[in-house]
Amino acid sequence: MRSGMPVAEPGQTVGLLGGSFDPAHEGHAHITREALKRFGLDRVWWLVSPGNPLKAHGPAPMAKRIARARAVMDHPKVVVTDVEARLGTRYTAETLQHLMALYPGVRFVWLMGADNLAQFHLWKDWDWIMQNVPVGIFARPDTRLAARGARAAEEYARYRLPAETARLLPRRMTPAWCFLDMPMLRLSSSAIRARGDWRKGDTDSR
Numbered sequence: 001m002r003s004g005m006p007v008a009e010p011g012q013t014v015g016l017l018g019g020s021f022d023p024a025h026e027g028h029a030h031i032t033r034e035a036l037k038r039f040g041l042d043r044v045w046w047l048v049s050p051g052n053p054l055k056a057h058g059p060a061p062m063a064k065r066i067a068r069a070r071a072v073m074d075h076p077k078v079v080v081t082d083v084e085a086r087l088g089t090r091y092t093a094e095t096l097q098h099l100m101a102l103y104p105g106v107r108f109v110w111l112m113g114a115d116n117l118a119q120f121h122l123w124k125d126w127d128w129i130m131q132n133v134p135v136g137i138f139a140r141p142d143t144r145l146a147a148r149g150a151r152a153a154e155e156y157a158r159y160r161l162p163a164e165t166a167r168l169l170p171r172r173m174t175p176a177w178c179f180l181d182m183p184m185l186r187l188s189s190s191a192i193r194a195r196g197d198w199r200k201g202d203t204d205s206r
């Protein structure tokens with residue numbers, strides 16, 4: 001295994017929460033705890049992105065975002081990691097392909113908020129992701145309508161697992177996805193950035 005990469009044993013289930021985490025907040029921690037509990041995951045890795053390919057502006061420096069993320073989510077089953085920077089990947093499909101090759105026997109689950117479901121069909125090779133990796137999706141304030149009409153949700157409607165059977169998701173044959181409705185937290189990184197101090201003094205990290 002390359003240095004700095006997280007550890008996982010064959011047979012384990014690992015949820016992957018990719019994000020800019022610019023900065024991390026309690027909303028991320030909340031969906032992570034829900035993912036561990038309701039999907040019964042062994043671990044969740046936070047993949048702190050070198051930069052969302054669909055966003056025009058680069059995020060705060062990686063080290064700063066990682067430090068904040070670790071402060072927000074200090075949990076024995078959660079690893080905050082810069083694997084995409086280490087692997088040199090930015091697109092999720094590429095990251096998943098690398099991780100599946102590097103960790104044979106580990107069952108990865110892609111985790112995301114409902115806002116990302118709404119635009120999932122714009123992601124590179126999104127179809128490949130749906131075909132090869134179970135996907136867990138979390139309700140998010142103000143995204144219900146967009147998520148319901150999402151192209152990915154429509155095209156893969158018959159592969160949706162009822163929330164009552166969420167624990168089956170990690171080992172389910174793909175395609176498989178599950179939408180979790182739960183108490184929602186109205187928190188976002190953009191709202192935190194808009195309030196002020198987080199980006200002061202940064203240079204663009206890209």
Ligand SMILES: Nc1ncnc2c1ncn2[C@@H]1O[C@H](COP(=O)(O)OP(=O)(O)OP(=O)(O)O)[C@@H](O)[C@H]1O
Binds near residue numbers: 022111114140191
């Ligand atoms: N409050 C929340 N409820 C549900 N999902 C969330 C919440 N906050 C973030 N997420 C999800 O966590 C992942 C990483 O989020 P990200 O780092 O982009 O934070 P963000 O708050 O969405 O940022 P921004 O406001 O800059 O778009 C995404 O899949 C996003 O949908």
Ligand SMILES: O=C(O)c1ccc[n+]([C@@H]2O[C@H](COP(=O)([O-])O)[C@@H](O)[C@H]2O)c1
Binds near residue numbers: 017021049054091
């Ligand atoms: O692969 C893609 O085309 C793609 C397009 C948009 C977003 N993503 C990933 O989705 C995750 C959430 O992104 P963000 O910026 O909303 O935090 C993060 O891991 C991004 O790399 C991936």
